[in-house]
């Protein structure tokens with residue numbers, strides 16, 4: 189700088205800017221509900237399932253509307269989960285973090301770490317909206333199994349989940365999961381509105397290196413009103429679903445079929 193040059197004024201400081209946030213603690217995890225014994229959230233394992241508050245999406249078939257608001261506080265303190273786990277050592281195999289979208293919360297990481305330190309396996313359900321948090325959990329080996337929802341074809345995501353560009357983080361999350369050595373299940377919930385996308389979803393899965401895909405046939409029992417009506421308006425839904433599966437078997441032989449309400 190020449191002697192005559194005037195130094196530009198220092199940029200105004202935003203209060204708090206540049207100050208790193210303190211690490212999250214497990215006690216901050218906002219939990220909307222829990223199921224003390226579940227045999228369905230991680231196939232083959234008996235787990236305590238925790239439903240984390242908040243989700244960035246609004247899937248057309250979501251029946252968890254009460255827990256998708258990310259600003260809502262939780263209703264179950266982590267302390268209660270910790271206390272239940274400590275009394276069930278040897279009775280439970282695992283804890284499963286579900287949602288909502290569990291990866292939305294920073295506190296998921298210390299909560300998973302605490303459960304591992306208590307000797308439990310850790311399972312996670314995710315829609316893949318937060319690839320960085322998922323990668324952090326995978327690389328630190330804080331999860332032992334991931335149930336990954338591959339919901340639609342890449343082009344079908346915005347309409348289904350109500351977010352433009354929703355596919356990009358899902359693709360990054362799926363890539364990180366397949367590249368990790370963590371066990372996983374990739375599943376698609378097939379509704380009448382999504383059945384035409386099954387071949388593209390299987391193609392995306394195959395390209396990503398996924399060996400097996402679970403197709404869950406949406407059923408009316410327990411489904412939200414909009415989906416119940418869509419199923420009611422789709423006569424012969426069982427046949428439509430069976431034909432869709434049969435027509436893709438040659439391209440993707442490793443299909444598992446499951447019947448359950450959409451979620």
Ligand code: SF4
Nearest residue numbers: 243245247250288451
């Ligand atoms: S179905 Fe899952 S990913 Fe979709 S809005 Fe509901 S909680 Fe979120």
